[in-house]
Amino acid sequence: MTPAFFFYLFGAIAVLGALGMVASVRNVVAGALSLVCCLVALGGVYVLLEAYLVGVLQILVYAGAIVVLFLFVVMLLNLRGGELGPARQPVVRVAAVAVAAALLWRFLALLPGLLGSPKPLPEGFGGYREIGRVLFTDYVLAFEVSSLLLLAAMVGAVVLVKRRID
Amino acid sequence: MVPIEHAVALSAILFAIGAVGALVRRNLIVIFMSIELMLNAANLALVAFSRQWADSAGQVFVVMVTVVAAAEVAVGLGILLALFRNRESLDVEEASLLRW
Numbered sequence: 001m002t003p004a005f006f007f008y009l010f011g012a013i014a015v016l017g018a019l020g021m022v023a024s025v026r027n028v029v030a031g032a033l034s035l036v037c038c039l040v041a042l043g044g045v046y047v048l049l050e051a052y053l054v055g056v057l058q059i060l061v062y063a064g065a066i067v068v069l070f071l072f073v074v075m076l077l078n079l080r081g082g083e084l085g086p087a088r089q090p091v092v093r094v095a096a097v098a099v100a101a102a103l104l105w106r107f108l109a110l111l112p113g114l115l116g117s118p119k120p121l122p123e124g125f126g127g128y129r130e131i132g133r134v135l136f137t138d139y140v141l142a143f144e145v146s147s148l149l150l151l152a153a154m155v156g157a158v159v160l161v162k163r164r165i166d
Numbered sequence: 167m168v169p170i171e172h173a174v175a176l177s178a179i180l181f182a183i184g185a186v187g188a189l190v191r192r193n194l195i196v197i198f199m200s201i202e203l204m205l206n207a208a209n210l211a212l213v214a215f216s217r218q219w220a221d222s223a224g225q226v227f228v229v230m231v232t233v234v235a236a237a238e239v240a241v242g243l244g245i246l247l248a249l250f251r252n253r254e255s256l257d258v259e260e261a262s263l264l265r266w
Contacts, residue, residue, distance in 0.1 A: 118220070139223075
């Protein structure tokens with residue numbers, strides 16, 4: 001039960017969850033739940049890569065908030081199978097898969113021998129102290145701008161969903 | 167010890183799956199979820215390279231990407247609700263008013 005074993009386990013769960021989400025033709029709720037599987041497994045991968053804070057944020061924000069928002073909208077719209085629409089033309093499907101597979105193949109061919117052995121980690125790497133120190137010193141402007149972005153998104157979402165603007 | 171190259175390869179695989187989902191599916195919700203998957207693949211690559219070079223900046227970028235993804239989902243689902251209200255459908259082929 002080494003970290004590498006758990007890495008491959010979580011990686012396999014993430015890939016299966018992603019495939020299940022893309023292939024969920026009948027039921028969007030099932031697709032959203034397989035996305036949750038994928039995202040939680042990715043949180044495990046982050047922890048194994050010693051990004052502890054990011055792993056916790058992944059599970060809290062992605063699996064906990066964003067996908068719940070998706071599920072909320074799916075259930076609010078009360079979608080039935082007939083409203084999902086037919087699949088795209090087979091030509092488009094084959095072309096999309098071929099393009100993605102070619103890109104993936106080229107990228108994976110680049111990868112072996114690209115990275116050397118990883119650098120030794122400093123004390124407290126990936127913890128909230130270290131991330132917070134970098135976030136509030138080097139990247140404090142990006143932090144402030146992201147608060148504006150969230151405000152704008154909140155106002156935009158309210159305006160979009162409102163039925164009639166007085 | 168997790169092999170970093172395999173983590174980057176996992177990120178590429180997830181990105182490819184997300185790209186296929188965004189191109190092949192016609193349901194707007196599934197396309198959104200595929201975009202989320204691609205953002206997560208980019209996050210995984212950032213975390214992997216941050217581990218490789220022992221630099222916390224990559225993980226700070228992941229936090230930023232998460233914020234942008236949350237904003238994108240909020241606005242995107244708002245657009246989706248407005249579209250469904252007007253068209254009674256989530257098929258992207260039917261939302262073609264601005265198409266050439």
